[in-house]
Amino acid sequence: MRPFTVAGMTEAKGTVAGVTEADAAAGAGVGAGPLVQLEGVNKHFGHLHVLRDVDLAVARGEVVVVIGPSGSGKSTLCRAINRLETIDSGRIVFDGQPLPAEGRSLARLRADVGMVFQSFNLFAHRTILQNVTLGPIKVRKEKPAEARERAMSLLERVGIASQADKYPAQLSGGQQQRAAIARALAMRPKAMLFDEPTSALDPEMVGEVLDVMTALAGEGMTMIVVTHEMGFARHAANRVVFMADGQLVEQAGPEEFFANPRSDRAKDFLSKILTH
Numbered sequence: 001m002r003p004f005t006v007a008g009m010t011e012a013k014g015t016v017a018g019v020t021e022a023d024a025a026a027g028a029g030v031g032a033g034p035l036v037q038l039e040g041v042n043k044h045f046g047h048l049h050v051l052r053d054v055d056l057a058v059a060r061g062e063v064v065v066v067i068g069p070s071g072s073g074k075s076t077l078c079r080a081i082n083r084l085e086t087i088d089s090g091r092i093v094f095d096g097q098p099l100p101a102e103g104r105s106l107a108r109l110r111a112d113v114g115m116v117f118q119s120f121n122l123f124a125h126r127t128i129l130q131n132v133t134l135g136p137i138k139v140r141k142e143k144p145a146e147a148r149e150r151a152m153s154l155l156e157r158v159g160i161a162s163q164a165d166k167y168p169a170q171l172s173g174g175q176q177q178r179a180a181i182a183r184a185l186a187m188r189p190k191a192m193l194f195d196e197p198t199s200a201l202d203p204e205m206v207g208e209v210l211d212v213m214t215a216l217a218g219e220g221m222t223m224i225v226v227t228h229e230m231g232f233a234r235h236a237a238n239r240v241v242f243m244a245d246g247q248l249v250e251q252a253g254p255e256e257f258f259a260n261p262r263s264d265r266a267k268d269f270l271s272k273i274l275t276h
């Protein structure tokens with residue numbers, strides 16, 4: 001496997017943009033195969049078929065934006081990759097290994113796949129700094145002093161180092177979401193999943209969170225991002241995946257997708273959100 005260095009990641013990203021979907025699916029030219037691979041994944045909630053034969057391969061360093069109507073299965077897709085939801089059939093492979101069902105390997109998967117939700121999910125009774133150091137100390141077994149030092153540099157990076165000793169409720173939504181991103185990054189994840197990270201934010205705070213995410217994408221982090229922020233999709237995504245009724249209806253590079261959506265569902269969806 002290619003070492004996970006900044007140089008390697010940037011190079012991988014350059015490769016990703018140039019390869020066809022089929023190449024990306026086969027992992028051609030990018031590390032040792034896709035980092036995330038879903039094959040024929042199905043999921044039901046009772047009678048509701050929420051993921052229908054989903055096939056998706058995400059290359060190392062690739063940024064995939066998932067869009068689609070409410071209820072189309074976007075959150076379920078993200079949660080399945082992190083095994084917060086089980087699946088009924090099919091296969092999900094992360095970094096060459098089928099998703100573990102339980103135990104220590106599941107804890108490792110959760111550490112390897114950082115997840116940022118719409119609601120910030122910070123620990124309310126811990127300071128921002130403690131929120132960021134807790135996982136590295138408990139799960140990654142890092143020394144507290146080292147974890148603190150790294151946490152501070154991550155908080156610096158997301159622009160909230162001065163808030164380190166405050167509690168989540170004392171921060172703005174945008175600051176809390178940036179803290180949640182720093183907390184996920186502190187685990188040294190191989191991939192980051194974002195599920196509508198800006199949709200609970202006041203408009204003036206959306207930009208500061210998207211800036212952090214854009215920088216992360218530029219550094220070569222593998223990202224799956226559910227968002228309605230089409231500016232982010234245009235500028236930061238390698239690929240846009242459109243979901244409807246539990247299916248991946250179409251996928252393309254952002255320029256092609258926005259200029260030339262093929263399916264009626266995607267055209268209809270875009271006309272609604274772009275004129276909204």
Ligand SMILES: Nc1ncnc2c1ncn2[C@@H]1O[C@H](COP(=O)(O)OP(=O)(O)OP(=O)(O)O)[C@@H](O)[C@H]1O
Nearest residue numbers: 045046048050068069070071072073074075076077
């Ligand atoms: N735990 C659950 N139990 C039962 N049904 C669920 C559960 N979670 C999701 N669903 C249903 O599964 C479908 C897909 O939900 P999901 O949250 O994945 O959609 P989504 O695309 O993320 O929607 P949104 O854009 O509103 O966030 C919806 O019809 C939803 O009501």
Ligand SMILES: [Mg+2]
Nearest residue numbers: 074075076195
């Ligand atoms: Mg959702």
